[in-house]
Amino acid sequence: MDLSAGYNVSVNSSDVLDARLQRLIWVVMNGLLTQGELSAVTAAYGVVFLVGVLGNLLVAVVVLKVPHMRSPTNYLLLNLSVADLLVLLVCMPVSLIETWVVFPWLLGKFMCYFSPYMEFVTFHASTLTIMVISVERFYVVCRPLHCRETLTGRFIAGVLAVLWPAAFITSLPVLFITQFRQIDSVGPDPLYTCETETDTFWAKVYLVSSAAVFYFLPIVLLSGCCLVISRHLNNPDVQPSVGQRAAVDNRIRSRKQVTYMLLAVAVLFFICLLPYRVTVLGFIYAPEEMLQLLGNKGVLILVIICRIMVYINSTVNPILYNTTSTNFRSAFKQAIGIKTGRKTRRGTAEAMRNTSNTHMRTHRRSTAISLYVR
Template identity: 40%
Template sequence: MDSLNSSESMYQAVNNTVDEYKLSSYTIIITTVFYVIIFILGVIGNVLVLFVVCCNKDMGNSTNYFLVNLSVADLLVLVFCMPVALLETYIIRPWLLGEVMCKLVPFLEYSASQASILTLVAVAIERFVAICYPLKAQYTITPKKTVRICGLIWLIACGASIPYLFMAQHTTYDITENGDELYECGTYNDSLPAEIYVVSCAVIFFLLPLFVLVGLYLRVSLALNKKMPAQCNNRVVFNKKTQEAADEEYSMEIYGGTSHDGDSGNPPEYTPLRVTSRQRAPDPFRAQMKMRKRVVYMLIVVVALFFICLLPQRVVSLWFKYGSAEQQMSLGVEGVYTLVIICRIFTYMNSSINPIIYNIMSTKFRTAFLRALGIKKIRKRQDTTSSHNSSFATTRLNSVQASSMV
């Protein structure tokens, strides 16, 4: 909202006639197509995230609860803010939704944005503790505490967005021949306290979290890329005797039988298949590190896209505020609003793209999504040896799992 209304000089230049506020049919059609696609994908995807995490006990871990919180913020933006933006594409003036919606829409948009960035910071801290101090994470970051942290995140985000309720102005700009008042809605930060507030929010909820997230994920990535990370002193390590015992257990007969052929103890028509010493049990620590790397890489992609998608709106808002009116009006009314629409598309795209990332980069999410949609994943039949190998690997991995994975 503020990217459209933050430049008072721009409004003074284009407020002369209502006709100037009608966008071209081409711009309206293209914008509508993008908005509808983003809205459908975003709502379906984020609702699926809520459904699969809340309805699957095996996905009820701290990381996934934070991702649910992120989906709630995205749904708020898509459901409450995006339809208003689409309406403004068709009817820029007058404002038709009343004073309450004029103030509520920017408040919700910025509350959701700030809740999203705080959630990304929280999940980065959770991953850092879980990977570098796994035993400590078991009692410091529990699902119950995660729910409380999510509640605190929303309290901070909503509290920090309260000034937008006062900065959003619902004012009369004209009166019709019938005596009806025509209203416009704008978010203005032309006072010194408002400017200080806007700059502070940009630093606290955009620049500072960016540096924190880069630092945390850099340390986590370095820890995961080491075979025996120095930071991870509390992990479970298999010693030589444990590995030997695992190899002995893993070396089993696939086909059982009783003695039918003298001293051999085997039926004459086959020889029992045994796993050789080369077919050792999979290293559960290595498998666990591979899972953790996949989760961290997925979260890094989510963070990177968040800042990439929100950066254009931040830059354009500052340009509208501090740039010259001549530079802005050189684009023309159509160009200015097209730039605003592009920034909004990037913002709304960020709210719809996360479930797609989960589906691409997380096997558990992909399987849960398919199951929720009624699509059963087709698996090739494996022979008996593969089944035993997979069962044993899963058992050993679960026994040393130090923290929940996505």
């Protein structure tokens, strides 16, 4: 959704410039952000864009290139990276252009509809992916026997084949509440605006429903899932025997690491999108006096903060994988050609085992000789 809807213009049926349009023209004529502020915002966008695009592309390389990383869980993370790349490549440049040129709309009719539509598609796809990841973690931790039979690669592929069409279909109403209008002309060149309506009945119904179904309800479900998983990890149902304790402890430790990493991804997603969702609802229900109290510059700064938070969410996941998962960190290094030392450690361990076996054979042979002499 275009967050600039809070300070975009609306035109009545007689095409007369109303107070909001006059205020917006004042914004353009006088400028809200200084050149230094615009440069700072642009630099922030640039850093987030480069880190996000490179990081998410690296996730794709890791999952597709490193054989042992091709697991159902990692394919879900790859799907999340695809959604993040769409946000960064499609929506972020549009937001930056809007920051520099608030009025008029410069990108044409197609981008006016395509950009907010893709924002909703990626938000919905990311939310659904995180919910699938949570369910997958629940089965891996709490129902491991059912997990092996159910969570196969074919099953995950089927889930993704349903997930993306669902995201595209549930975002279609955005096309009907987005308006591309010609409002005036300067000489031979017409001026256009692109706005996402928030004041009509059906726009309010859809925007509130989207926030409820794809944000607040998933938070409740995810919180319950986290509690069950955490309790199961800390208090496993099966108590291993003495001989199996080391193997079981290693397996539980590995599952904890992966589970907590994925839960951190989910929590960060909802935290980063919270300002966006609250601001959208605020534009719907906040009285005009409150927007006037914020002022044009205050509203614009709020919009910029919300957008940057959304783009940061699309950037930090690869960093989170690399810092919290030793498996991902090793695969990242392997994908870019850095030797991790795993082969060396494996060779050392094998040499130690061979030495141990030699000592055992020598010990048995010496014992046998001593028994024979006696």
